[in-house]
Amino acid sequence: MAQQVSGVVARGKGRPVGIETIVVPDPGPGEAVVRVQACGVCHTDLHYREGGITDDFPFLLGHEAAGVVESVGEGVTEVAPGDFVVLNWRAVCGQCRACRRGRPWYCFATHNAARKMTLADGTELTAALGIGAFAEKTLVAAGQCTKVDPAASPAAAGLLGCGVMAGLGAALNTGSVGRGDSVAVIGCGGVGNAAVLGARLAGAARIIAVDVDERKLATARQLGATHTVDARAGDPVAAVRELTGGFGADVVIEAVGRPETYEQAFYARDLAGTVVLVGVPTPEMRLELPLLDVFSRGGALKSSWYGDCLPSRDFPMLIDLYLQGRLDLDAFVSETIPLTDVEEAFGRMTRGEVLRSVVEF
Known part of the structure; x- marks a missing residue:
């Protein structure tokens, strides 16, 4: 059954973002719904808001995220409800020429969820990097979920989803x-x-x-x-x-x-x-x-x-190093903020006042 949650939406080029009601459908084959616990504010989200990536407004922003799998669709075996995961935008296909050559970190056909999240009026949303995690819950391809040790701080772990991993x-x-x-x-x-x-x-x-x-x-x-x-x-x-x-x-x-x-x-x-x-x-x-x-x-x-990373290989290893005290991911979390403060966080990021503001749910 579809769920309604709050999320940060960019409706037009250069316009301030706002909090809107998001409709998250049940996961289809190969998909998962994730309850987001934390999501970093990245320059890429600002590029989306400014129309610097595509003009497929409205955008559901946010992509540097960690959370817990809530439900999965048919055929999903790599993750299960209750798993703590870091979201990634390199869900490798396993079939393209890079994957067949044993170089999946160059995958040319990474995939996203086939079903679309929408606004309450049915308008389809474009999820930033196929993730859209400035929301209480999001729908992604199961391959975008990388299971890691749940002892990690969600605010720190989620940053592996983009900038820190890069x-x-x-x-x-x-x-x-x-x-x-x-x-x-x-x-x-x-x-x-x-x-x-x-x-x-x-x-x-x-x-x-x-x-x-x-x-x-x-x-x-x-x-x-x-x-x-x-x-x-x-x-x-x-x-x-x-x-x-x-x-x-x-x-x-x-x-x-x-x-x-x-x-x-x-x-x-x-x-x-x-x-x-x-x-x-x-x-x-x-x-x-x-x-x-x-x-x-x-x-x-x-x-x-993306740091030529392979999430299934690199994320668990880096989280283990973090938990051993050998990789200071916490140093990148300059502040934690509520969902309502994303627009102000863009300003602090642009002025160089933070490494990362992180939305916590």
């Missing part, structure tokens, strides 16, 4: 940071500071955090940066080189998503080093680099999609 994975998966490596991270918001934490977890010897905001650099030091660079004070490329014996870093992670900072990352790496782009650019941005420099410097230029 940063951790940029270091651990895409960048393949190894013991003794030097790493520079350009841009130390939530994703960049997660990359700092990932580099520390991987055993990097030197972790250089670069930003223009001293508050973010202070957090980077807390999470494991051995050195920080204020990019307002001089050339960050020269600073990274000076801190790495004149050579540049083995891995440079660009977590801003702008041509200027990508160029800095390109020249701040050592010969045969790796650049990882995890910051999300906008469609109009263009990059110009001398092709001879691309050739002569060697190494690898990579883009990191």
